[in-house]
Amino acid sequence: MRVKQWISLFLCVIILLPGCAASEEKKTEREIFAMDTIMNLTFYGENGEQAMTAAVSEIQQLEKTLSVTKADSEISKINAAGGKKVTVSKETYDLLSACIQYGNDTDGLFDISIYPLVKLWGFTTEKYHVPDKAERDAVIKKIDYKKIELLSDCQVRIPSGMAIDLGAAAKGYLSQKIIDLCKEKKVTSCILSLGGNVQTLNTRPDGKPWQIGIQNPNGQQGSLLAVLSVENKAVITSGGYERYFEEDGNTYIHILNPKTGYPADSGLVSVSVISENGMLADALSTSLYLMGEEQAAGYWRTHADEFDMILETEDGTLYVTEGISQEIQTDNTTIVLNTEE
Numbered sequence: 001m002r003v004k005q006w007i008s009l010f011l012c013v014i015i016l017l018p019g020c021a022a023s024e025e026k027k028t029e030r031e032i033f034a035m036d037t038i039m040n041l042t043f044y045g046e047n048g049e050q051a052m053t054a055a056v057s058e059i060q061q062l063e064k065t066l067s068v069t070k071a072d073s074e075i076s077k078i079n080a081a082g083g084k085k086v087t088v089s090k091e092t093y094d095l096l097s098a099c100i101q102y103g104n105d106t107d108g109l110f111d112i113s114i115y116p117l118v119k120l121w122g123f124t125t126e127k128y129h130v131p132d133k134a135e136r137d138a139v140i141k142k143i144d145y146k147k148i149e150l151l152s153d154c155q156v157r158i159p160s161g162m163a164i165d166l167g168a169a170a171k172g173y174l175s176q177k178i179i180d181l182c183k184e185k186k187v188t189s190c191i192l193s194l195g196g197n198v199q200t201l202n203t204r205p206d207g208k209p210w211q212i213g214i215q216n217p218n219g220q221q222g223s224l225l226a227v228l229s230v231e232n233k234a235v236i237t238s239g240g241y242e243r244y245f246e247e248d249g250n251t252y253i254h255i256l257n258p259k260t261g262y263p264a265d266s267g268l269v270s271v272s273v274i275s276e277n278g279m280l281a282d283a284l285s286t287s288l289y290l291m292g293e294e295q296a297a298g299y300w301r302t303h304a305d306e307f308d309m310i311l312e313t314e315d316g317t318l319y320v321t322e323g324i325s326q327e328i329q330t331d332n333t334t335i336v337l338n339t340e341e
Contacts, residue, residue: 025188025205028052034063035171037195041178044205045188054185055178062174065092068115068165075166079115083160085151093154098279099169103145106287106299111145111258113158115165120261123254128245130252136261143258172236172282175199179278199234199278209327214310217241217269225270225312226330234278238285239270257290266292267313274324275307284309293319297337304339 028048030041039059043051067073071080074088088096102110115124116139122128131139142161149157158164166173171194182190182201189202191210200210209229216225217239228235240253240263255264271289273281284307288296293311300309300321310328311319318334325336 027205030056032056032059034059035067035167035174035195037171039195040193041190042192043182043187043190045186047185047187048190051182051185051187051190054181058177058181059174062170062177065089066095066166066170068163068167075164078156078158079163081157083157085155085157087153087155090154093150093156095166095169095173096148096156096164097150099166099283100145100148100150102169102280102283102287105303106284106291108145108258109290110168110283110287111143112164112166112168113143113145113148113162114256114258115163116142116161117256117258117261118165118254119163121252121254121256121263122245123243123256128247128252130247130250131261140258140261168286169279169283171195171197172199172234172278172280174278175234175282176278197234197236197278197282200230200232203231214270214272215239215241217312218316225332226310226318226328228272228274228310228324228329229327230274233274233276234281235272235274236278236281236285237270237272238289240264241269255286255289264290266290268292268296268311269314270310270312271296272310273307274309277306280306300337301339 025044026046026048028043030052032039041052041055064070065074068075070076074092078086099112118124120131120135120139147159151157175192175194175197178192179199179201189205192199198212204210209231212228212230212235213224214226214228214237216223238255240255243254244251253263257264266289268289271285273285275281288309291299293313296311308321308323316332318330318332319337320328320334321337
């Protein structure tokens with residue numbers, strides 16, 4: 001068995017072009033390991049240190065609250081309750097509500113109750129295993145986000161045997177919270193890389209857009225598929241190259257379809273979602289990957305005011321939505337998606 005897992009920091013590479021370093025803006029930086037990944041925070045402005053202290057505290061608190069591996073987290077308590085009600089914080093309650101809505105919007109492709117399936121394949125422990133149909137079918141019966149009950153007084157109940165995991169949205173939720181915190185603290189500008197999930201506030205200190213590099217899934221680690229100019233946006237990428245294993249000549253990626261119990265086979269190899277809403281971008285990047293190019297394009301057309309996207313198909317063609325078509329640099333063949341088919 002061959003296993004491949006790239007450190008998620010390389011999923012999106014932040015490119016600072018000449019001129020940025022010469023800015024006279026005060027710069028505050030911090031690297032922290034949390035939520036199983038390396039996080040890099042860079043703030044500019046006189047209030048950067050104060051904002052950084054608050055941001056690190058927010059990261060640590062959210063990890064304690066949402067981690068599926070920490071026994072005393074609110075999510076772990078829900079999973080261990082055996083079908084009984086659990087009282088959670090309003091933040092967790094609201095986050096669960098948002099995730100259920102994403103499940104509705106994507107016809108169940110975004111499903112936070114997929115955790116038992118991820119465990120079955122070994123992606124949580126790195127003890128990889130290709131389950132047979134009977135094993136997959138048994139676990140699929142436990143997957144249904146619609147059975148998550150949000151009761152009054154911030155109480156939550158899930159069926160016994162179900163387990164939820166907010167990993168598909170938590171980093172995007174966190175990055176959005178940090179951006180909001182930076183606005184509150186009047187940080188001049190900032191850029192966040194939370195395990196490759198990138199989100200920005202305003203422009204670079206020199207007034208130019210941030211330049212975000214998107215990992216080339218078919219190239220060497222660190223090579224770029226495209227460079228995107230953004231400001232006040234999150235850029236979040238999902239791809240099968242992030243984590244996978246090979247067995248008997250077959251490749252199995254970590255992006256699993258909750259309906260089939262099998263890895264995604266949609267014809268896409270990379271999906272980047274660009275949005276002012278970090279949590280939305282995080283949740284959609286995986287869901288659109290599962291949809292495939294045609295269905296993802298249709299979904300975007302009904303939500304074009306919420307996000308843009310870059311899809312790469314197996315032949316290397318990029319499908320880029322019109323809102324960012326002038327902001328992308330790439331050598332790949334590019335097809336621009338318009339709101340009208």
